[in-house]
Amino acid sequence: MPKAVIYARVSTERQAEDEIPIRGQLEACKQYAVAHGLEVVGIYTDEAGHSSWTDERVEFQKMYQAAKEKPRPFDIILAWRGNRLFRRVELRLAYRRHFERYGVKFISLNEPSMEGAAGQVIETVIATFDEYERALASEDSLRGLKQVAADGYSTGGKPATGYINVRKTTGLKKNGEPVMRTMWEPDPETAPLILKSFQMCAAGATSVEIVNATHVVSNKSSLSTLLRNRAYIGERIYNTTRRASLNDKKTLRIKNDPGAFIVTKHSHTAIVPEELFNQVQFIQDRKRPHQPGWIKKQKQVYLLSGLLYCKEHGVPFVGHTTRDTSYYACGERAKQGKVRASCPWLKKDKIEQFVLEQLKTKIFTRGTIKSGLEYLQNEYIKNQKEDDTEEKSLKVQISKIDGEITNFKNAIKQGVNASVLADDINSLTGQRTKLHERLLKIEDERIKSARIDITEAAVDDVLRAVNTILANQHPAELRMALQRFIEKIQVENRQVTIYYTFQDANYTFNWRPVRDSNPRSSP
Numbered sequence: 001m002p003k004a005v006i007y008a009r010v011s012t013e014r015q016a017e018d019e020i021p022i023r024g025q026l027e028a029c030k031q032y033a034v035a036h037g038l039e040v041v042g043i044y045t046d047e048a049g050h051s052s053w054t055d056e057r058v059e060f061q062k063m064y065q066a067a068k069e070k071p072r073p074f075d076i077i078l079a080w081r082g083n084r085l086f087r088r089v090e091l092r093l094a095y096r097r098h099f100e101r102y103g104v105k106f107i108s109l110n111e112p113s114m115e116g117a118a119g120q121v122i123e124t125v126i127a128t129f130d131e132y133e134r135a136l137a138s139e140d141s142l143r144g145l146k147q148v149a150a151d152g153y154s155t156g157g158k159p160a161t162g163y164i165n166v167r168k169t170t171g172l173k174k175n176g177e178p179v180m181r182t183m184w185e186p187d188p189e190t191a192p193l194i195l196k197s198f199q200m201c202a203a204g205a206t207s208v209e210i211v212n213a214t215h216v217v218s219n220k221s222s223l224s225t226l227l228r229n230r231a232y233i234g235e236r237i238y239n240t241t242r243r244a245s246l247n248d249k250k251t252l253r254i255k256n257d258p259g260a261f262i263v264t265k266h267s268h269t270a271i272v273p274e275e276l277f278n279q280v281q282f283i284q285d286r287k288r289p290h291q292p293g294w295i296k297k298q299k300q301v302y303l304l305s306g307l308l309y310c311k312e313h314g315v316p317f318v319g320h321t322t323r324d325t326s327y328y329a330c331g332e333r334a335k336q337g338k339v340r341a342s343c344p345w346l347k348k349d350k351i352e353q354f355v356l357e358q359l360k361t362k363i364f365t366r367g368t369i370k371s372g373l374e375y376l377q378n379e380y381i382k383n384q385k386e387d388d389t390e391e392k393s394l395k396v397q398i399s400k401i402d403g404e405i406t407n408f409k410n411a412i413k414q415g416v417n418a419s420v421l422a423d424d425i426n427s428l429t430g431q432r433t434k435l436h437e438r439l440l441k442i443e444d445e446r447i448k449s450a451r452i453d454i455t456e457a458a459v460d461d462v463l464r465a466v467n468t469i470l471a472n473q474h475p476a477e478l479r480m481a482l483q484r485f486i487e488k489i490q491v492e493n494r495q496v497t498i499y500y501t502f503q504d505a506n507y508t509f510n511w512r513p514v515r516d517s518n519p520r521s522s523p
Helices: 013-017 022-035 058-067 089-101 116-150 191-202 207-214 220-227 274-287 331-336 348-363 366-413 418-448 456-472 475-485
Strands: 003-009 039-046 076-079 105-108 163-172 178-186 236-238 241-243 253-255 262-264 308-310 315-321 326-330 486-492 495-500 506-510 520-522
Touching: 003 022, 003 058, 022 039, 022 076, 039 058, 058 089, 089 105, 191 207, 191 220, 191 274, 207 220, 220 274, 315 331, 326 331, 326 348, 348 456, 348 475, 348 495, 366 418, 366 456, 475 486
Parallel strands: 003 039, 003 076, 076 105, 308 486
Antiparallel strands: 163 178, 236 262, 241 253, 308 315, 315 326, 486 495, 495 506, 506 520
Protein backbone atom coordinates (compact mmCIF):
# COMPACT_ATOMS: atom_id res chain seq x y z
CA MET A 1 0.00 0.00 0.00
CA PRO A 2 1.52 3.39 -1.00
CA LYS A 3 2.33 5.63 1.96
CA ALA A 4 1.10 9.20 2.03
CA VAL A 5 1.36 12.28 4.22
CA ILE A 6 -1.10 15.17 4.36
CA TYR A 7 -0.11 18.83 4.27
CA ALA A 8 -2.55 21.57 5.34
CA ARG A 9 -2.13 25.29 5.90
CA VAL A 10 -4.18 28.37 6.82
CA SER A 11 -3.16 32.03 6.81
CA THR A 12 -5.36 33.48 9.59
CA GLU A 13 -7.18 32.44 12.75
CA ARG A 14 -10.48 33.03 10.95
CA GLN A 15 -9.53 30.58 8.22
CA ALA A 16 -8.56 28.06 10.86
CA GLU A 17 -12.01 28.35 12.39
CA ASP A 18 -14.24 29.07 9.44
CA GLU A 19 -13.48 29.56 5.73
CA ILE A 20 -10.79 26.93 5.02
CA PRO A 21 -10.41 25.04 8.28
CA ILE A 22 -7.49 22.73 8.88
CA ARG A 23 -9.85 19.97 9.93
CA GLY A 24 -11.77 20.32 6.65
CA GLN A 25 -8.60 19.97 4.59
CA LEU A 26 -7.46 16.97 6.63
CA GLU A 27 -10.83 15.24 6.38
CA ALA A 28 -10.98 15.65 2.60
CA CYS A 29 -7.43 14.29 2.21
CA LYS A 30 -8.17 11.31 4.49
CA GLN A 31 -11.26 10.44 2.44
CA TYR A 32 -9.18 10.61 -0.75
CA ALA A 33 -6.56 8.32 0.79
CA VAL A 34 -9.16 5.70 1.73
CA ALA A 35 -10.79 5.84 -1.71
CA HIS A 36 -7.45 5.37 -3.50
CA GLY A 37 -5.88 2.79 -1.20
CA LEU A 38 -3.27 5.03 0.43
CA GLU A 39 -1.91 4.62 3.95
CA VAL A 40 -1.64 7.97 5.76
CA VAL A 41 1.58 7.84 7.79
CA GLY A 42 1.93 11.50 8.77
CA ILE A 43 0.22 14.89 8.95
CA TYR A 44 1.94 18.28 8.65
CA THR A 45 0.00 21.47 9.41
CA ASP A 46 1.17 25.09 9.39
CA GLU A 47 -1.32 27.09 11.43
CA ALA A 48 -2.28 30.75 11.10
CA GLY A 49 0.39 33.32 10.32
CA HIS A 50 2.54 31.29 7.94
CA SER A 51 2.80 32.94 4.52
CA SER A 52 2.59 30.77 1.41
CA TRP A 53 4.88 33.16 -0.46
CA THR A 54 7.99 31.64 1.08
CA ASP A 55 9.24 28.21 2.12
CA GLU A 56 10.08 29.41 5.63
CA ARG A 57 7.43 27.31 7.39
CA VAL A 58 8.30 24.92 10.20
CA GLU A 59 6.05 21.99 9.28
CA PHE A 60 6.66 22.32 5.56
CA GLN A 61 10.42 22.15 6.10
CA LYS A 62 9.99 19.13 8.39
CA MET A 63 8.08 17.39 5.60
CA TYR A 64 10.71 18.35 3.03
CA GLN A 65 13.58 17.05 5.17
CA ALA A 66 11.65 13.83 5.87
CA ALA A 67 11.29 13.23 2.12
CA LYS A 68 15.11 13.08 1.84
CA GLU A 69 15.43 10.24 4.35
CA LYS A 70 16.43 6.72 3.37
CA PRO A 71 14.48 4.52 3.29
CA ARG A 72 11.85 6.96 2.02
CA PRO A 73 9.13 7.34 4.72
CA PHE A 74 6.31 8.26 2.28
CA ASP A 75 5.56 8.23 -1.45
CA ILE A 76 2.82 10.83 -1.81
CA ILE A 77 1.94 14.27 -0.44
CA LEU A 78 -1.79 15.04 -0.33
CA ALA A 79 -3.06 18.64 -0.17
CA TRP A 80 -6.49 20.21 -0.47
CA ARG A 81 -5.15 22.58 -3.14
CA GLY A 82 -1.76 23.35 -4.62
CA ASN A 83 -1.63 26.80 -3.06
CA ARG A 84 -1.65 25.22 0.39
CA LEU A 85 2.03 24.55 -0.34
CA PHE A 86 2.77 27.78 -2.20
CA ARG A 87 0.91 30.74 -3.61
CA ARG A 88 3.89 31.43 -5.88
CA VAL A 89 3.49 28.95 -8.71
CA GLU A 90 7.20 28.93 -9.58
CA LEU A 91 8.11 27.87 -6.02
CA ARG A 92 5.43 25.18 -6.04
CA LEU A 93 6.74 23.72 -9.28
CA ALA A 94 10.36 23.95 -8.15
CA TYR A 95 9.62 22.05 -4.96
CA ARG A 96 7.54 19.52 -6.84
CA ARG A 97 10.64 18.72 -8.88
CA HIS A 98 12.69 18.46 -5.69
CA PHE A 99 10.20 16.01 -4.18
CA GLU A 100 10.14 13.98 -7.40
CA ARG A 101 13.93 13.54 -7.22
CA TYR A 102 13.36 11.80 -3.89
CA GLY A 103 10.59 9.66 -5.38
CA VAL A 104 7.72 11.62 -3.78
CA LYS A 105 4.64 12.63 -5.78
CA PHE A 106 2.38 15.60 -5.01
CA ILE A 107 -1.40 15.28 -5.42
CA SER A 108 -3.82 18.21 -5.22
CA LEU A 109 -7.43 17.18 -4.53
CA ASN A 110 -9.03 20.17 -6.24
CA GLU A 111 -6.79 20.78 -9.24
CA PRO A 112 -5.98 18.94 -12.47
CA SER A 113 -2.77 16.95 -12.63
CA MET A 114 0.39 18.96 -13.29
CA GLU A 115 2.10 16.04 -14.99
CA GLY A 116 2.80 15.23 -18.63
CA ALA A 117 2.23 17.82 -21.34
CA ALA A 118 0.26 20.15 -19.04
CA GLY A 119 3.10 20.21 -16.54
CA GLN A 120 5.57 20.86 -19.33
CA VAL A 121 3.53 23.79 -20.62
CA ILE A 122 3.06 25.39 -17.23
CA GLU A 123 6.63 24.91 -16.08
CA THR A 124 7.97 26.28 -19.35
CA VAL A 125 6.02 29.51 -19.07
CA ILE A 126 6.62 29.86 -15.34
CA ALA A 127 10.36 29.39 -15.77
CA THR A 128 10.40 32.06 -18.48
CA PHE A 129 8.26 34.48 -16.48
CA ASP A 130 10.36 33.92 -13.38
CA GLU A 131 13.60 34.64 -15.27
CA TYR A 132 12.06 37.68 -16.99
CA GLU A 133 10.46 39.17 -13.85
CA ARG A 134 13.64 38.69 -11.82
CA ALA A 135 15.55 40.53 -14.53
CA LEU A 136 13.02 43.40 -14.39
CA ALA A 137 13.23 43.51 -10.60
CA SER A 138 17.00 43.55 -10.83
CA GLU A 139 16.85 46.46 -13.29
CA ASP A 140 14.61 48.43 -10.90
CA SER A 141 16.96 47.77 -8.00
CA LEU A 142 19.99 48.61 -10.12
CA ARG A 143 18.38 51.86 -11.22
CA GLY A 144 18.09 52.97 -7.59
CA LEU A 145 21.65 51.91 -6.77
CA LYS A 146 22.96 53.78 -9.81
CA GLN A 147 21.33 56.96 -8.52
CA VAL A 148 22.88 56.41 -5.08
CA ALA A 149 26.29 55.94 -6.73
CA ALA A 150 25.79 58.98 -8.97
CA ASP A 151 25.09 61.06 -5.84
CA GLY A 152 28.48 60.02 -4.48
CA TYR A 153 27.34 57.56 -1.81
CA SER A 154 28.47 53.99 -1.22
CA THR A 155 26.24 51.21 -2.56
CA GLY A 156 27.67 48.68 -0.13
CA GLY A 157 30.74 46.56 0.25
CA LYS A 158 34.18 47.18 1.66
CA PRO A 159 35.82 50.53 0.79
CA ALA A 160 39.19 50.77 -0.92
CA THR A 161 42.24 50.42 1.34
CA GLY A 162 42.86 53.81 2.90
CA TYR A 163 39.16 54.62 3.36
CA ILE A 164 36.54 53.79 5.98
CA ASN A 165 32.73 53.74 5.79
CA VAL A 166 30.98 56.57 7.64
CA ARG A 167 27.19 56.82 8.04
CA LYS A 168 25.76 60.31 7.59
CA THR A 169 22.29 61.88 7.62
CA THR A 170 21.39 63.21 4.17
CA GLY A 171 17.74 64.18 4.71
CA LEU A 172 14.45 63.22 6.31
CA LYS A 173 11.78 60.71 5.34
CA LYS A 174 8.08 61.65 5.23
CA ASN A 175 7.61 60.18 8.70
CA GLY A 176 10.42 62.35 10.08
CA GLU A 177 13.02 59.60 10.34
CA PRO A 178 16.52 60.46 9.06
CA VAL A 179 17.73 59.19 5.69
CA MET A 180 21.12 57.58 6.27
CA ARG A 181 23.77 57.09 3.57
CA THR A 182 27.26 55.62 3.70
CA MET A 183 30.21 57.70 2.52
CA TRP A 184 33.93 57.04 2.25
CA GLU A 185 36.32 59.06 4.34
CA PRO A 186 40.13 58.74 4.55
CA ASP A 187 41.29 56.39 7.28
CA PRO A 188 43.67 58.37 9.57
CA GLU A 189 45.92 55.31 9.91
CA THR A 190 46.19 53.92 6.38
CA ALA A 191 45.51 56.97 4.16
CA PRO A 192 49.00 58.44 4.78
CA LEU A 193 50.53 55.08 3.82
CA ILE A 194 48.58 55.09 0.53
CA LEU A 195 49.92 58.58 -0.26
CA LYS A 196 53.43 57.43 0.66
CA SER A 197 53.10 54.48 -1.76
CA PHE A 198 52.33 56.83 -4.66
CA GLN A 199 55.14 59.22 -3.66
CA MET A 200 57.70 56.41 -3.47
CA CYS A 201 56.59 55.07 -6.87
CA ALA A 202 56.95 58.54 -8.42
CA ALA A 203 60.43 58.84 -6.84
CA GLY A 204 61.59 55.62 -8.53
CA ALA A 205 61.24 53.08 -5.69
CA THR A 206 60.72 49.44 -6.63
CA SER A 207 57.50 47.59 -5.89
CA VAL A 208 59.26 45.47 -3.23
CA GLU A 209 60.61 48.58 -1.51
CA ILE A 210 57.15 50.17 -1.46
CA VAL A 211 55.51 47.03 -0.04
CA ASN A 212 58.16 46.67 2.67
CA ALA A 213 57.90 50.33 3.63
CA THR A 214 54.13 50.74 3.73
CA HIS A 215 52.60 47.24 4.06
CA VAL A 216 49.42 48.52 2.38
CA VAL A 217 49.37 45.27 0.38
CA SER A 218 51.00 41.88 0.87
CA ASN A 219 52.80 41.54 -2.49
CA LYS A 220 53.93 43.57 -5.49
CA SER A 221 51.19 42.18 -7.78
CA SER A 222 48.52 43.65 -5.50
CA LEU A 223 50.44 46.91 -5.39
CA SER A 224 50.05 47.35 -9.14
CA THR A 225 46.27 47.08 -8.77
CA LEU A 226 46.26 49.55 -5.88
CA LEU A 227 48.28 52.14 -7.81
CA ARG A 228 45.74 51.94 -10.67
CA ASN A 229 42.72 52.59 -8.42
CA ARG A 230 41.12 55.92 -9.33
CA ALA A 231 39.26 55.96 -6.01
CA TYR A 232 42.36 57.64 -4.55
CA ILE A 233 41.71 60.81 -6.57
CA GLY A 234 38.09 60.92 -5.30
CA GLU A 235 36.52 59.12 -8.25
CA ARG A 236 33.89 56.40 -7.77
CA ILE A 237 33.19 53.82 -10.51
CA TYR A 238 30.09 51.65 -10.09
CA ASN A 239 28.31 48.93 -12.10
CA THR A 240 31.50 47.51 -13.60
CA THR A 241 30.27 43.90 -13.22
CA ARG A 242 27.04 41.96 -12.80
CA ARG A 243 26.03 38.55 -11.52
CA ALA A 244 25.87 35.80 -14.15
CA SER A 245 22.46 34.62 -12.90
CA LEU A 246 19.86 36.11 -10.60
CA ASN A 247 18.70 32.62 -9.65
CA ASP A 248 22.05 31.13 -8.79
CA LYS A 249 23.88 31.51 -5.48
CA LYS A 250 27.28 31.29 -7.15
CA THR A 251 29.34 34.46 -7.20
CA LEU A 252 30.35 34.32 -10.88
CA ARG A 253 30.39 37.87 -12.20
CA ILE A 254 30.58 39.29 -15.71
CA LYS A 255 32.26 42.53 -16.72
CA ASN A 256 29.86 45.14 -18.12
CA ASP A 257 30.52 47.29 -21.15
CA PRO A 258 32.33 50.54 -20.22
CA GLY A 259 29.26 52.45 -21.41
CA ALA A 260 27.30 50.98 -18.49
CA PHE A 261 29.80 52.17 -15.87
CA ILE A 262 28.62 54.86 -13.42
CA VAL A 263 31.52 57.29 -12.90
CA THR A 264 31.21 59.97 -10.21
CA LYS A 265 34.04 62.47 -9.84
CA HIS A 266 34.73 64.11 -6.48
CA SER A 267 32.40 61.64 -4.74
CA HIS A 268 34.68 61.54 -1.68
CA THR A 269 37.85 63.14 -0.34
CA ALA A 270 40.91 62.36 -2.46
CA ILE A 271 43.98 60.87 -0.78
CA VAL A 272 46.33 61.38 -3.74
CA PRO A 273 46.64 64.60 -5.80
CA GLU A 274 45.58 64.03 -9.40
CA GLU A 275 48.92 65.24 -10.77
CA LEU A 276 50.79 62.66 -8.66
CA PHE A 277 48.30 59.94 -9.65
CA ASN A 278 48.81 60.64 -13.39
CA GLN A 279 52.60 60.59 -12.91
CA VAL A 280 52.36 57.12 -11.33
CA GLN A 281 50.13 55.91 -14.19
CA PHE A 282 52.79 56.96 -16.69
CA ILE A 283 55.40 54.96 -14.75
CA GLN A 284 53.07 51.93 -14.59
CA ASP A 285 52.45 52.11 -18.34
CA ARG A 286 56.20 52.10 -19.02
CA LYS A 287 56.53 48.87 -17.04
CA ARG A 288 54.03 47.19 -19.37
CA PRO A 289 54.61 48.64 -22.84
CA HIS A 290 51.87 48.16 -25.43
CA GLN A 291 52.40 45.22 -27.78
CA PRO A 292 50.93 46.06 -31.22
CA GLY A 293 48.83 43.30 -32.78
CA TRP A 294 48.59 41.30 -29.56
CA ILE A 295 45.05 40.77 -28.33
CA LYS A 296 44.23 38.57 -25.37
CA LYS A 297 41.81 35.84 -26.35
CA GLN A 298 38.46 35.93 -24.57
CA LYS A 299 37.86 32.88 -22.41
CA GLN A 300 35.53 30.41 -24.11
CA VAL A 301 32.19 29.77 -22.40
CA TYR A 302 30.80 26.31 -23.14
CA LEU A 303 27.02 26.68 -22.84
CA LEU A 304 26.37 22.96 -22.49
CA SER A 305 29.07 22.28 -19.91
CA GLY A 306 27.58 20.13 -17.15
CA LEU A 307 24.63 19.17 -19.38
CA LEU A 308 26.28 17.16 -22.18
CA TYR A 309 27.02 13.52 -21.27
CA CYS A 310 28.46 10.48 -23.03
CA LYS A 311 26.10 7.52 -22.56
CA GLU A 312 28.75 4.91 -23.33
CA HIS A 313 31.22 6.04 -20.66
CA GLY A 314 28.86 7.83 -18.28
CA VAL A 315 31.04 10.93 -18.15
CA PRO A 316 30.42 14.56 -19.17
CA PHE A 317 31.74 16.11 -22.36
CA VAL A 318 34.45 18.71 -21.81
CA GLY A 319 35.37 21.77 -23.82
CA HIS A 320 38.31 21.37 -26.19
CA THR A 321 39.74 24.16 -28.33
CA THR A 322 42.11 23.72 -31.25
CA ARG A 323 43.82 26.59 -33.05
CA ASP A 324 40.76 27.39 -35.17
CA THR A 325 37.76 25.48 -33.78
CA SER A 326 36.14 24.62 -30.45
CA TYR A 327 34.59 21.22 -29.73
CA TYR A 328 32.88 19.20 -27.03
CA ALA A 329 34.86 16.00 -26.39
CA CYS A 330 33.94 12.98 -24.26
CA GLY A 331 35.88 13.18 -21.00
CA GLU A 332 37.05 9.59 -21.42
CA ARG A 333 38.39 10.25 -24.92
CA ALA A 334 40.15 13.35 -23.66
CA LYS A 335 41.98 11.15 -21.11
CA GLN A 336 42.65 7.95 -23.08
CA GLY A 337 42.74 9.10 -26.69
CA LYS A 338 40.82 8.12 -29.81
CA VAL A 339 42.13 4.51 -29.91
CA ARG A 340 40.52 3.55 -26.59
CA ALA A 341 37.49 5.85 -26.81
CA SER A 342 36.15 6.63 -30.27
CA CYS A 343 33.33 8.92 -29.15
CA PRO A 344 32.72 11.68 -31.72
CA TRP A 345 33.74 15.26 -31.15
CA LEU A 346 30.87 17.75 -31.44
CA LYS A 347 31.43 21.19 -32.92
CA LYS A 348 30.71 23.70 -30.19
CA ASP A 349 28.89 26.34 -32.23
CA LYS A 350 26.78 23.87 -34.18
CA ILE A 351 25.43 21.82 -31.28
CA GLU A 352 24.84 24.90 -29.10
CA GLN A 353 22.93 26.58 -31.92
CA PHE A 354 20.85 23.45 -32.44
CA VAL A 355 19.92 23.14 -28.76
CA LEU A 356 18.82 26.79 -28.64
CA GLU A 357 16.73 26.33 -31.78
CA GLN A 358 15.09 23.26 -30.22
CA LEU A 359 14.06 25.33 -27.22
CA LYS A 360 12.55 27.98 -29.46
CA THR A 361 10.71 25.70 -31.87
CA LYS A 362 9.63 22.73 -29.76
CA ILE A 363 9.28 24.12 -26.23
CA PHE A 364 8.64 27.87 -26.30
CA THR A 365 5.79 27.88 -28.83
CA ARG A 366 2.81 30.23 -28.92
CA GLY A 367 0.53 27.37 -27.94
CA THR A 368 2.51 26.40 -24.84
CA ILE A 369 2.89 30.00 -23.77
CA LYS A 370 -0.83 30.71 -24.13
CA SER A 371 -1.73 27.60 -22.12
CA GLY A 372 0.68 28.62 -19.41
CA LEU A 373 -0.78 32.14 -19.28
CA GLU A 374 -4.26 30.66 -18.90
CA TYR A 375 -3.07 28.64 -15.93
CA LEU A 376 -1.49 31.70 -14.35
CA GLN A 377 -4.67 33.70 -14.88
CA ASN A 378 -6.78 31.01 -13.16
CA GLU A 379 -4.33 30.95 -10.25
CA TYR A 380 -4.60 34.73 -9.99
CA ILE A 381 -8.40 34.58 -9.79
CA LYS A 382 -8.35 31.84 -7.12
CA ASN A 383 -5.75 33.67 -5.05
CA GLN A 384 -7.63 36.97 -5.28
CA LYS A 385 -10.77 35.31 -3.90
CA GLU A 386 -8.81 33.93 -0.97
CA ASP A 387 -7.18 37.32 -0.41
CA ASP A 388 -10.60 38.99 -0.35
CA THR A 389 -11.86 36.46 2.20
CA GLU A 390 -8.77 36.84 4.37
CA GLU A 391 -8.84 40.63 4.12
CA LYS A 392 -12.47 40.70 5.19
CA SER A 393 -11.68 38.40 8.13
CA LEU A 394 -8.76 40.57 9.25
CA LYS A 395 -10.86 43.76 9.14
CA VAL A 396 -13.58 42.11 11.22
CA GLN A 397 -10.99 41.07 13.82
CA ILE A 398 -9.44 44.55 13.87
CA SER A 399 -12.88 46.15 14.30
CA LYS A 400 -13.65 43.79 17.17
CA ILE A 401 -10.33 44.63 18.90
CA ASP A 402 -10.93 48.37 18.39
CA GLY A 403 -14.29 47.96 20.14
CA GLU A 404 -12.71 46.16 23.09
CA ILE A 405 -9.97 48.80 23.42
CA THR A 406 -12.63 51.56 23.34
CA ASN A 407 -14.57 49.80 26.11
CA PHE A 408 -11.44 49.64 28.26
CA LYS A 409 -10.71 53.34 27.69
CA ASN A 410 -14.29 54.24 28.62
CA ALA A 411 -13.92 52.18 31.77
CA ILE A 412 -10.79 54.15 32.67
CA LYS A 413 -12.67 57.44 32.10
CA GLN A 414 -15.37 56.20 34.47
CA GLY A 415 -12.84 55.66 37.23
CA VAL A 416 -11.39 52.17 36.78
CA ASN A 417 -7.69 52.04 37.70
CA ALA A 418 -5.69 52.20 34.43
CA SER A 419 -2.92 49.93 35.77
CA VAL A 420 -5.46 47.11 36.21
CA LEU A 421 -6.35 47.21 32.50
CA ALA A 422 -2.87 48.01 31.17
CA ASP A 423 -1.89 44.40 30.36
CA ASP A 424 -5.17 43.73 28.53
CA ILE A 425 -4.88 46.95 26.50
CA ASN A 426 -1.25 46.23 25.58
CA SER A 427 -2.15 42.68 24.55
CA LEU A 428 -4.99 43.87 22.32
CA THR A 429 -2.80 46.59 20.82
CA GLY A 430 -0.15 43.99 19.95
CA GLN A 431 -2.76 41.75 18.29
CA ARG A 432 -4.08 44.73 16.32
CA THR A 433 -0.55 45.57 15.10
CA LYS A 434 0.00 42.00 13.86
CA LEU A 435 -3.33 42.02 12.01
CA HIS A 436 -2.45 45.33 10.34
CA GLU A 437 0.93 43.93 9.30
CA ARG A 438 -0.84 40.98 7.68
CA LEU A 439 -3.17 43.37 5.82
CA LEU A 440 -0.16 45.23 4.45
CA LYS A 441 1.41 41.92 3.44
CA ILE A 442 -1.73 40.94 1.52
CA GLU A 443 -1.55 44.25 -0.38
CA ASP A 444 2.09 43.51 -1.19
CA GLU A 445 1.18 40.01 -2.38
CA ARG A 446 -1.53 41.44 -4.65
CA ILE A 447 1.11 43.61 -6.32
CA LYS A 448 3.44 40.65 -6.79
CA SER A 449 0.70 38.55 -8.40
CA ALA A 450 -0.50 41.06 -10.97
CA ARG A 451 -3.35 39.92 -13.21
CA ILE A 452 -2.30 38.53 -16.58
CA ASP A 453 -4.48 39.35 -19.57
CA ILE A 454 -4.30 36.61 -22.18
CA THR A 455 -3.80 38.54 -25.39
CA GLU A 456 -1.63 38.14 -28.44
CA ALA A 457 0.44 41.04 -27.12
CA ALA A 458 1.03 39.17 -23.83
CA VAL A 459 2.17 36.10 -25.77
CA ASP A 460 4.46 38.31 -27.83
CA ASP A 461 5.95 39.74 -24.61
CA VAL A 462 6.85 36.26 -23.38
CA LEU A 463 8.29 35.29 -26.77
CA ARG A 464 10.42 38.42 -26.72
CA ALA A 465 11.59 37.51 -23.22
CA VAL A 466 12.52 34.04 -24.46
CA ASN A 467 14.45 35.45 -27.40
CA THR A 468 16.24 37.84 -25.05
CA ILE A 469 17.24 34.97 -22.78
CA LEU A 470 18.34 32.67 -25.60
CA ALA A 471 19.90 35.19 -27.99
CA ASN A 472 21.08 38.36 -26.28
CA GLN A 473 22.42 37.27 -22.93
CA HIS A 474 26.08 37.02 -22.07
CA PRO A 475 27.26 33.39 -22.62
CA ALA A 476 27.84 32.86 -18.90
CA GLU A 477 24.31 34.09 -18.12
CA LEU A 478 22.84 31.97 -20.90
CA ARG A 479 24.60 28.90 -19.56
CA MET A 480 22.92 29.46 -16.17
CA ALA A 481 19.52 29.93 -17.85
CA LEU A 482 19.83 26.70 -19.88
CA GLN A 483 20.27 24.73 -16.68
CA ARG A 484 16.76 25.76 -15.66
CA PHE A 485 15.24 24.21 -18.78
CA ILE A 486 17.48 21.25 -19.62
CA GLU A 487 18.12 18.29 -17.33
CA LYS A 488 20.83 16.71 -19.49
CA ILE A 489 21.88 16.08 -23.10
CA GLN A 490 22.93 12.50 -23.74
CA VAL A 491 25.21 11.47 -26.62
CA GLU A 492 25.40 7.90 -27.93
CA ASN A 493 27.47 7.45 -31.09
CA ARG A 494 25.84 9.94 -33.50
CA GLN A 495 22.56 10.14 -31.57
CA VAL A 496 21.88 13.02 -29.20
CA THR A 497 18.87 13.14 -26.83
CA ILE A 498 17.81 16.30 -25.01
CA TYR A 499 16.08 15.70 -21.67
CA TYR A 500 14.24 18.76 -20.41
CA THR A 501 13.41 19.55 -16.78
CA PHE A 502 9.76 19.19 -17.76
CA GLN A 503 8.15 15.78 -17.51
CA ASP A 504 7.76 13.66 -20.65
CA ALA A 505 9.69 16.16 -22.76
CA ASN A 506 12.70 14.90 -24.70
CA TYR A 507 13.85 14.95 -28.28
CA THR A 508 16.42 12.88 -30.16
CA PHE A 509 18.41 13.83 -33.25
CA ASN A 510 21.23 12.36 -35.30
CA TRP A 511 24.42 14.39 -35.34
CA ARG A 512 26.47 14.56 -38.54
CA PRO A 513 30.21 14.64 -37.86
CA VAL A 514 32.78 17.37 -38.32
CA ARG A 515 32.65 18.40 -41.99
CA ASP A 516 28.85 18.38 -42.34
CA SER A 517 27.45 19.03 -38.89
CA ASN A 518 23.94 20.20 -39.73
CA PRO A 519 21.75 18.13 -37.38
CA ARG A 520 18.77 16.03 -38.32
CA SER A 521 16.12 15.94 -35.59
CA SER A 522 13.28 13.64 -34.68
CA PRO A 523 11.00 13.80 -31.60
